[in-house]
Amino acid sequence: MIARLIALLGVASLSIAAADxxxxxxxxxxxxxxTDGNIRVFKGIPYAQPPIGPLRWxxxxxxxxWSGTRDASDYGPACIQLQSPKPVSVYSPAAPLPTSxxxxxxxxxxxxxxAKAPVFVWIHGGALSGGSSREPLYDGKKLAERGIIVVSINYRLGVLGFLAHPALSAESPQHVSGNYGLLDQIAALTWVKRNIAAFGGDAGNVTIAGESAGGLSVMYLMASPYARGxxxxxxxxxxYMVSMPELKTARGDQIAAEAAxxxxxxxxxxxxxATLRGMKPDELSLAATKLGYAPWITVDGKLVPEQLVATFDKGKQAPVPLLAGFNSGEIRSLMILAPKVPGxxxxxxxxxxxRYxxxxxEFLRLYPSTDMKESxxxxxxxxxxGWTAQRLVSKQAALGQPSYLYLWDHSYPAEDAAGLHGFHASELPYVFDNTDRTGPLWPAIPATPGEAAxxxxxADYWASFVRTGRPQAANAPVWPAYDVxxxxxxxxxxxxxxxxxxxxxxxxxxxxxxxxxxxxGKIPWHWNFGLAAPAMAAATPGCG
Structure with a gap:
């Protein structure tokens, strides 16, 4: 009787569609x-089975x-991540996100x-350990009003999304592990391909997009044969095209992912x-972080065949039009990445x-000692x-694909007063045309004609690229394609x-x-640059 009642309640929860x-x-x-004006909004749609219990990792x-009609009026929870009870950075939400x-x-x-509208699939950033599609900044209404469909996705984060382990590899028919968050992204894209036509979308005209770890994910989707098509x-x-750990082999100071x-x-x-699967997800995430675990995408020879540098050097990435760029003040909000200024x-x-x-x-010419902090x-x-963005457009142009490069150097008085001119992610309120939806510690964007323009x-440039592969905007200059x-x-x-x-x-x-x-072959490329760099490897043929 109780089981039947639960079943009936479950069906009822999927059958609440009101007439309006x-x-x-x-x-x-x-x-x-x-509905939000002339935009239909569907939130919290599951695209895969919950990765809980035996489906973890x-x-x-x-x-x-599913049967019945599922309520899609509210976002689903964010994936498990560490959060502070109050905002601590410009990227913090007003309050902790609900997670599961x-x-x-x-x-x-x-x-x-x-009807056959182009589709924009947004992959949020957050160092593969935080973030969510439910953040107000990513509301897709303003972009959708430009004639495109906007899709934002969640994917597994942190230890739950990227743990590699010999026992997990042994479970796999392909003998690999890790990269579960990347597999989630591919599953979401597969769902879009199968279902987006019902929402008025063109499954043959999908643009993947992301910032920071979302941009990292875009590169790995371009490189993965599993995401092709x-x-x-x-x-x-x-x-950021940094080197990633390999599944079974250590490389310099990067230990193998399984060993980690x-x-x-x-x-x-x-x-x-089994013991790890039995741990509570929040407790596991916290304990892993305290032990120094950091999520990485793993070069496993299958989903991720090789290091990104090699994939793009060989022209094995997806041959698609690309828009890429970076911000002039990237590190001003990420000072943890900057080495300490010498005496x-x-x-x-x-x-x-x-080191060099x-x-x-040449390094000192570009980054002189006259202003060490700025250098x-x-x-x-x-x-x-910067190098990553230019490398991406260069490699896509070499494949004969239209590519577009940008430098974001926009700022406003409150941003400059905070010492954050052109900081990491500061373009996002403009891309989504949501300048009034930033977090509580984000320098407030003034409601002026200049900022609105x-x-x-x-938003016009991004939506145009999604539609046609060419970024164009009303009342703005023509954006030239990248030429080497x-x-x-x-x-x-x-x-x-x-x-x-x-x-x-x-x-x-x-x-x-x-x-x-x-x-x-033994010196990885990640955060070991400038004052943190190891001794420079000798010149080799083709490297100078």
Whole structure:
């Protein structure tokens, strides 16, 4: 009797569509959403089975079609992550997000009259350990009003999303582990391909997009054979093409991913995977972080065949149009990434010469000792984000694909007063045209005609690229496609302005550094640059 009552209550929870709620029926089942002006909104739609219990640390499993009509009027919970009880940075929400291990949901904003509309799939950032599709900044209404469908997704984070371990690899038919969060993203894209037509979308015109760890994810989706055919274009904002740990082999100071998982299990006093699966997710996430665990995407030879540098060097990435760029002040809100300023200029120069050898003079020309703090910020920015953005558009252009590069250098009085000019992610309120939806510690964006015009231009450029593969905006300059010789890019400062030859010498220097490290084979490329760099590898043929 009790079981039957529970079953009846479960069906009832899926059958609450009111007459005034928009209902869409796809192969996944029926959902009842809400309306926001002329936009239909569907939130919290599950795209896979909950990765709980025995499904923890397993590849994402399809969700059977549900019966009845599922309520899609509110977001699903964020995936498990550590949170502070009150805001601590510009990226903090006003209050802790509701979280659950049952978090594999997506949200859809679609014009009421959409028919084969282009689709924009947003992958949130957060260092693979935080963030959520439910953040107000990512509300898709303003972009959807430009004639596109916006989809935002959740994916497993932290230890629950990226743990590799020999026992998990042994469970796998392909003998690999880790990358569960990336598999979630692929599952979400697969769901979109199968179901988005019912919402008025064109499954053949999907653009994947993300910022920071979302941009990192975009690159790995471009590189993964498992994601091929699930998208037609890509946008990578402030992505970072750092080297990642390999599944079974240590590389310099990066231990193998399975070895890292084994160390973590030992620290947690877990004799087997069953014990780890039995731990409460919040307690597991906290304990793993205290033990120094950090999530990485793993080079497993399958889902991620090789290091990104190698994939893009060989032209094996998805041959799709690309829009990519970075921000002038990336590190101003990420000071943890910047090495400490030395006591004087002589110490700075000596440290650089010790680390960079024959490349030290060029490094010091680009990042001189005359203003060490600014040079450290610029060197860190360029090594992680600037070089990555230019490399992405260069490699896509070499494949014959239209590519577009930008530098975000826009700011406003409150941002400058906080010392955050052009900080990491500061373009996002403009991309989504949501300048009034930032967090409590984000410098308040003034409601001025200039800021509104910049938001209009940014959202127009992004929506146009999603539609056609060409970023165009009303009342704004034409954005030239990237050409390797000309070095075209769009400078997004007070207003958009086409420019060329971005930070002369920056890209060439970082290419030489990374090439030498890759040729050496034992020196990874991640946060070990500038004053934190190891001794420079010797020049090799083709590396200079």
């Amino acid at each position: 709620k928009p209902v869409v029926t796809s192969s996944a089942g029926a959902v009842a959403g809400t 397993r590849p994402t499993q399809p969700l059977p079609r 291990e049952d978090c594999l949901t997506l949200n859809i904003w679609t014009p009421a009259n959409a 699930l998208f037609a274009k890509a946008i990578a904002e402030s992505a 998982g084994t160390l973590l299990a030992g620290g947690l006093q877990a004799p087997d995977i 004087n200029a002589a110490k700075y120069e000596a440290a650089i010469r010790e 050898g024959d490349l030290a003079s 450290i910020l610029a060197a860190t920015r360029d090594a992680l984000y 910049m938001a209009d231009a940014m 010789k000309a070095g075209n890019y769009m400078l997004l400062a007070d207003t958009p302005k086409p420019n060329a030859n971005l930070f002369p010498g920056m890209y060439a220097l970082n290419e030489r550094i990374v090439c030498r490290r890759a040729a050496n």
